[in-house]
Amino acid sequence: MIEYIGVNDHKIDLFEGQYKVKNGMSYNSYVIIDEKIAVLDTVDRNFSNEWLVNLESKLDGRIPDYLVIHHMEPDHSANIKIFMDKYPNACIVSSVGAFNMMKNLFKTDFSPNKLVVKENDVLDLGNHKLIFISAPLVHWPEVMFSYDSYEKVLFSADGFGKFGALDVEEEWDNEARRYYSGIVGKFGKNVLNVLKKASSLEIKKIYPLHGPLLEDNLSHYISLYEKWASYQPEEEGVVICYTSVYGNTKNAVELLKDKLNELNKKYELFDLSRDDSSEALSTVFKYDKVVLATTTYNGTIFPAMKEFIDLLVEHNFQNRKVALIENGMWAPTANKVMTSLLEGCANLDIISNITIKGSLDEANEKDIIDLANNL
Numbered sequence: 001m002i003e004y005i006g007v008n009d010h011k012i013d014l015f016e017g018q019y020k021v022k023n024g025m026s027y028n029s030y031v032i033i034d035e036k037i038a039v040l041d042t043v044d045r046n047f048s049n050e051w052l053v054n055l056e057s058k059l060d061g062r063i064p065d066y067l068v069i070h071h072m073e074p075d076h077s078a079n080i081k082i083f084m085d086k087y088p089n090a091c092i093v094s095s096v097g098a099f100n101m102m103k104n105l106f107k108t109d110f111s112p113n114k115l116v117v118k119e120n121d122v123l124d125l126g127n128h129k130l131i132f133i134s135a136p137l138v139h140w141p142e143v144m145f146s147y148d149s150y151e152k153v154l155f156s157a158d159g160f161g162k163f164g165a166l167d168v169e170e171e172w173d174n175e176a177r178r179y180y181s182g183i184v185g186k187f188g189k190n191v192l193n194v195l196k197k198a199s200s201l202e203i204k205k206i207y208p209l210h211g212p213l214l215e216d217n218l219s220h221y222i223s224l225y226e227k228w229a230s231y232q233p234e235e236e237g238v239v240i241c242y243t244s245v246y247g248n249t250k251n252a253v254e255l256l257k258d259k260l261n262e263l264n265k266k267y268e269l270f271d272l273s274r275d276d277s278s279e280a281l282s283t284v285f286k287y288d289k290v291v292l293a294t295t296t297y298n299g300t301i302f303p304a305m306k307e308f309i310d311l312l313v314e315h316n317f318q319n320r321k322v323a324l325i326e327n328g329m330w331a332p333t334a335n336k337v338m339t340s341l342l343e344g345c346a347n348l349d350i351i352s353n354i355t356i357k358g359s360l361d362e363a364n365e366k367d368i369i370d371l372a373n374n375l
């Protein structure tokens with residue numbers, strides 16, 4: 001029997017110190033009750049007592065034999081020491097990389113209560129047998145997935161995770177994409193590697209460390225993961241990301257927006273100085289075209305656009321059509337700077353370079369109408 005013993009966090013302001021989570025966060029943990037008992041991962045440090053109470057409620061007086069650690073980031077590992085203080089005869093099961101991280105976090109690797117596992121090793125609990133699958137950089141190097149061959153469950157660590165607590169109903173795709181793009185998005189190649197390994201397994205359920213337990217329609221989630229990990233868009237659409245100091249660059253993107261509306265083309269608009277950049281990044285992962293519009297500033301580009309392009313590059317932005325719009329009253333250089341910043345990105349098609357000098361003129365309006373038609 002696999003039981004959920006995780007917790008919901010509604011007190012958190014910023015997940016990982018940067019992501020707004022309006023519906024909170026879940027830290028998932030599980031216990032497998034069989035001839036042997038294995039606890040899978042712990043939870044954030046602020047929920048030690050609630051987690052231990054959840055665990056005890058499932059044990060029926062028994063004592064856990066194992067603590068399996070799939071990932072050492074502290075939102076999942078913070079309570080290892082508290083667990084081991086309470087159950088000193090338990091054995092921690094994890095990768096060699098994770099035990100090295102335990103030495104850094106807890107100043108001990110809990111020897112001799114440790115069992116190092118690697119790819120294809122099996123932890124035999126009775127009927128349940130956990131097979132380990134190495135998943136480096138999804139999202140840290142020590143990460144392992146595991147597969148319970150009895151109930152056919154894939155324990156996927158941060159993979160298939162989502163922002164949002166489990167006691168809030170919300171659609172999966174958007175907050176899972178924002179979680180994926182921000183946290184795992186840089187490591188698409190590694191995600192594809194582990195998806196390939198998992199594809200040989202008969203998987204009936206996916207149990208991640210954040211977000212809902214996925215028990216139906218798995219092909220939907222796996223297909224989205226394949227697209228995100230290979231940097232392929234989900235659908236046609238335009239993400240317009242802009243900064244505007246006095247409203248003239250904004251006028252340009254508003255005109256573009258109006259023309260896209262007339263053409264019935266799908267788009268989303270982000271003011272990078274005000275809107276959540278993780279939402280903008282996530283939407284870039286969703287659609288196939290991106291418009292970047294900004295002002296020339298201090299001989300380079302406006303700071304919020306510079307930060308956003310850095311974010312794109314850091315997250316392996318690729319395989320997209322891109323249009324650039326610059327504004328500058330006396331020496332517009334923003335398109336040149338943006339082009340240079342995007343140079344390392346694979347397979348970008350720069351389809352338009354529009355220069356506005358101060359405010360829109362007739363030629364600019366025509367260029368923006370043409371751009372709307374081409375997007």
Ligand code: FEO
Pocket residue numbers: 071073075076139140158209210
């Ligand atoms: Fe949810 Fe990478 O920790």
